[in-house]
Amino acid sequence: MRDEEVQDLELHRRLSTGDRGAFDELYARYGAAAYGLALRIAVQEAVAQEVVQEAFLALWRAPEAYDPARGTFRTFFLSLVHHRAVDAVRREERLRQRSERASNLEPVRGEDVADEVVEGAYLSVRRKQVREALTTLPPEQRQVVELAYFGGYTQTRIAQDLGIPLGTVKTRTLAAMRKLRRALSGED
Amino acid sequence: MAEDHERIEELLAGYALVSLSGEDAEEADRLLAEHVPSCLVCRQTISDLRGISGDLALAADPVPPPDLVLARIHRGLDESSSARRGRRGSFVALAASVAALVAMGGLSVTMAGRASRAEESTDAAIQLLSVMRSPGADPVRVDPQGTAPSGSGFLSVSAPDVRRLYLVADVCPTPAPGHAYQLWLGEGGSFTPVGEMFVPNDEGVVLLELTVDVARYDEIWITEEAVGSEPSTPTTTGRHWSATLV
Numbered sequence: 001m002r003d004e005e006v007q008d009l010e011l012h013r014r015l016s017t018g019d020r021g022a023f024d025e026l027y028a029r030y031g032a033a034a035y036g037l038a039l040r041i042a043v044q045e046a047v048a049q050e051v052v053q054e055a056f057l058a059l060w061r062a063p064e065a066y067d068p069a070r071g072t073f074r075t076f077f078l079s080l081v082h083h084r085a086v087d088a089v090r091r092e093e094r095l096r097q098r099s100e101r102a103s104n105l106e107p108v109r110g111e112d113v114a115d116e117v118v119e120g121a122y123l124s125v126r127r128k129q130v131r132e133a134l135t136t137l138p139p140e141q142r143q144v145v146e147l148a149y150f151g152g153y154t155q156t157r158i159a160q161d162l163g164i165p166l167g168t169v170k171t172r173t174l175a176a177m178r179k180l181r182r183a184l185s186g187e188d
Numbered sequence: 189m190a191e192d193h194e195r196i197e198e199l200l201a202g203y204a205l206v207s208l209s210g211e212d213a214e215e216a217d218r219l220l221a222e223h224v225p226s227c228l229v230c231r232q233t234i235s236d237l238r239g240i241s242g243d244l245a246l247a248a249d250p251v252p253p254p255d256l257v258l259a260r261i262h263r264g265l266d267e268s269s270s271a272r273r274g275r276r277g278s279f280v281a282l283a284a285s286v287a288a289l290v291a292m293g294g295l296s297v298t299m300a301g302r303a304s305r306a307e308e309s310t311d312a313a314i315q316l317l318s319v320m321r322s323p324g325a326d327p328v329r330v331d332p333q334g335t336a337p338s339g340s341g342f343l344s345v346s347a348p349d350v351r352r353l354y355l356v357a358d359v360c361p362t363p364a365p366g367h368a369y370q371l372w373l374g375e376g377g378s379f380t381p382v383g384e385m386f387v388p389n390d391e392g393v394v395l396l397e398l399t400v401d402v403a404r405y406d407e408i409w410i411t412e413e414a415v416g417s418e419p420s421t422p423t424t425t426g427r428h429w430s431a432t433l434v
Contacts, residue, residue, distance in 0.1 A: 023265065033248075037248045055416070065415035072242070130247050173201050176201075180243075
């Protein structure tokens with residue numbers, strides 16, 4: 001287990017005892033990643049801020065929701081943010097208003113992490129690995145993953161928007177996730 | 189039942205991206221509840237897929253949240269801490285309130301081990317008793333359904349002219365990992381989640397006070413939901429309890 005993951009576990013243990021200092025440390029570690037993700041999905045700053053706020057508060061209120069046996073704290077928490085962001089955009093029915101964006105999603109950028117963001121070395125390294133893994137996907141596979149993950153679209157909606165069978169969306173998604181799984185295995 | 193692992197992996201891949209809907213979502217929920225927990229291959233698959241999903245978050249540029257976000261969170265922490273202290277007090281005093289509910293035939297409970305703490309009654313218990321004493325008070329037993337243990341149950345207490353609902357349980361099972369319970373109120377088949385998700389304390393005790401006008405609803409449900417999700421309808425594949433409000 002990496003040092004960062006050990007530290008996360010210790011912070012989570014302290015958080016479970018109501019330690020506000022541990023909470024603030026986790027916010028310092030993951031606030032920027034969480035907000036960047038929420039902003040990418042929700043687009044609107046106010047919605048993204050609410051998503052991040054609610055995700056951190058949910059963590060504070062129910063720290064036991066994280067089970068270390070099921071993976072790292074980072075993947076748990078960022079998945080929580082992702083779920084909430086997707087729920088937010090779907091709930092507010094912004095998908096239709098953002099339909100133009102569907103065919104022109106902001107591409108994943110390379111190395112241009114915001115200068116003012118200070119994050120752990122491992123997070124930066126992992127970020128680079130994830131982006132590189134995404135670039136290895138065939139465009140049609142990467143497209144369905146990005147529409148689903150960052151666009152918040154259901155597979156049914158993706159099939160409709162792209163004019164392809166639902167089965168094709170599922171096949172491309174599975175193929176993409178298998179490739180990502182291979183590319184990123186052993187690193188988490 | 190033999191399962192097609194290619195098909196399962198396809199569903200779980202969509203599940204990990206939060207992109208399933210309709211029958212696919214229902215099928216994934218069923219598999220996660222019935223098949224995956226007992227299948228080594230699928231447990232590893234979903235674990236890996238969840239890891240990838242968490243990793244994909246890093247593909248978005250990190251952006252420092254505005255300072256106001258942390259300020260709002262800190263305010264929320266203060267409120268949660270107060271509520272947490274209040275809930276602890278409520279749990280401690282639940283013996284008294286549950287004893288009163290038993291007297292009304294609401295729940296069958298064993299008070300052993302908690303009676304001595306009944307002396308530490310709290311505002312929540314007093315308010316609950318106050319509601320129960322009010323004219324027309326209406327305790328409703330919310331019975332287990334589906335996979336909920338037969339000995340478990342909740343009691344919902346409300347009264348006319350009181351825009352509050354109390355939800356009490358003494359043998360509430362711990363939800364599955366990553367899950368918590370959600371209260372729903374239904375009106376003509378349409379359900380609304382009420383309050384935040386909750387979990388019982390270590391003794392399986394729940395006491396919730398919710399500000400809501402119960403009179404307009406005709407059903408009450410408590411369902412097991414994934415923490416962090418914001419379901420729009422009750423999930424009935426896990427443990428759940430329900431009752432008709434008359």
